[in-house]
Amino acid sequence: xxxxxxxxxxxxxxxxxxxxxxxxxxxxxxxxxxxxxxxxxxxxxxxxxxxxxxxxxxxxxxxxxxxxxxxxxxxxxxxxxxxxxxxxxxxxxxxxxxxxxxxxxxxxxxxxxxxxxxxxxxxxxxxxxxxxxxxxxxxxxxxxxxxxxxxxxxxxxxxxxxxxxx
Amino acid sequence: xxxxxxxxxxxxxxxxxxxxxxxxxxxxxxxxxxxxxxxxxxxxxxxxxxxxxxxxxxxxxxxxxxxxxxxxxxxxxxxxxxxxxxxxxxxxxxxxxxxxxxxxxxxxxxxxxxxxxxxxxxxxxxxxxxxxxxxxxxxxxxxxxxxxxxxxxxxxxxxxxxxxxx
Numbered sequence: 001x002x003x004x005x006x007x008x009x010x011x012x013x014x015x016x017x018x019x020x021x022x023x024x025x026x027x028x029x030x031x032x033x034x035x036x037x038x039x040x041x042x043x044x045x046x047x048x049x050x051x052x053x054x055x056x057x058x059x060x061x062x063x064x065x066x067x068x069x070x071x072x073x074x075x076x077x078x079x080x081x082x083x084x085x086x087x088x089x090x091x092x093x094x095x096x097x098x099x100x101x102x103x104x105x106x107x108x109x110x111x112x113x114x115x116x117x118x119x120x121x122x123x124x125x126x127x128x129x130x131x132x133x134x135x136x137x138x139x140x141x142x143x144x145x146x147x148x149x150x151x152x153x154x155x156x157x158x159x160x161x162x163x164x165x166x
Numbered sequence: 167x168x169x170x171x172x173x174x175x176x177x178x179x180x181x182x183x184x185x186x187x188x189x190x191x192x193x194x195x196x197x198x199x200x201x202x203x204x205x206x207x208x209x210x211x212x213x214x215x216x217x218x219x220x221x222x223x224x225x226x227x228x229x230x231x232x233x234x235x236x237x238x239x240x241x242x243x244x245x246x247x248x249x250x251x252x253x254x255x256x257x258x259x260x261x262x263x264x265x266x267x268x269x270x271x272x273x274x275x276x277x278x279x280x281x282x283x284x285x286x287x288x289x290x291x292x293x294x295x296x297x298x299x300x301x302x303x304x305x306x307x308x309x310x311x312x313x314x315x316x317x318x319x320x321x322x323x324x325x326x327x328x329x330x331x332x
Contacts, residue, residue: 043243071207087212087222
């Protein structure tokens with residue numbers, strides 16, 4: 001499937017329910033990419049240098065939490081096929097343990113709340129809790145996101161008929 | 167100053183107080199870098215394609231929120247000189263409006279809470295609220311972070327003397 005965002009397999013607000021789960025593919029945390037990301041956005045010794053990292057609170061080289069977050073987003077984009085894409089308003093993020101070079105990450109997401117918009121009848125906010133695991137099944141990130149999701153447009157819903165059948 | 171994390175200008179837990187503010191330098195949101203970041207980590211049409219973005223909820227090309235977050239981290243690393251670096255446990259993030267190509271970002275941070283650790287006497291958690299502004303003074307990100315900060319090691323504090331002056 002090349003067109004990930006085609007309406008044919010996109011999920012609208014109407015298709016979602018609390019407790020629904022989504023499992024992602026995997027993301028490989030390459031050491032060189034990890035260091036380059038840190039050099040660009042989070043240039044701290046424990047993300048860049050093995051010796052400094054050993055002496056730090058991380059006790060070894062650790063990815064920037066924002067690299068873990070970005071990798072998680074990639075996995076979420078591929079595994080949560082919301083219609084119109086995933087526009088996040090924000091959320092709560094936590095990094096219980098660091099991501100290490102060579103780690104293989106995957107994300108499990110669950111819908112924990114659905115809040116229809118009162119001012120915008122065609123959309124709602126979906127609260128999605130996504131946990132990012134490493135290859136040992138340990139959680140490296142927890143992210144509870146508020147995501148805007150749209151209702152299915154009426155004109156494409158062929159099951160909607162007037163009482164007279166027209 | 168090449169060594170940003172030398173103890174000479176590093177701030178320890180002892181040096182921090184509620185209400186303390188830090189102002190960052192600036193980060194230019196280059197359009198090509200913005201699209202490349204999105205292609206790697208958040209490949210959604212409204213981050214990649216001008217025409218698709220115009221039709222989207224963003225009404226124009228928007229940076230991935232994670233790019234805004236990563237750029238904010240870069241500005242925080244440069245403007246919050248905590249001793250031992252900035253190791254974040256996580257926090258609450260919100261994107262009130264999108265970052266656009268060509269935007270110039272800056273970050274204002276304020277210490278809003280200081281919580282000494284009960285189990286680890288040499289450290290504490292500092293709650294820092296960082297707001298990322300664009301060149302129009304509009305907020306594009308709010309991030310309230312929990313950051314581990316260390317107390318000044320006793321052996322390097324030359325002002326600590328015994329009552330007899332030794």
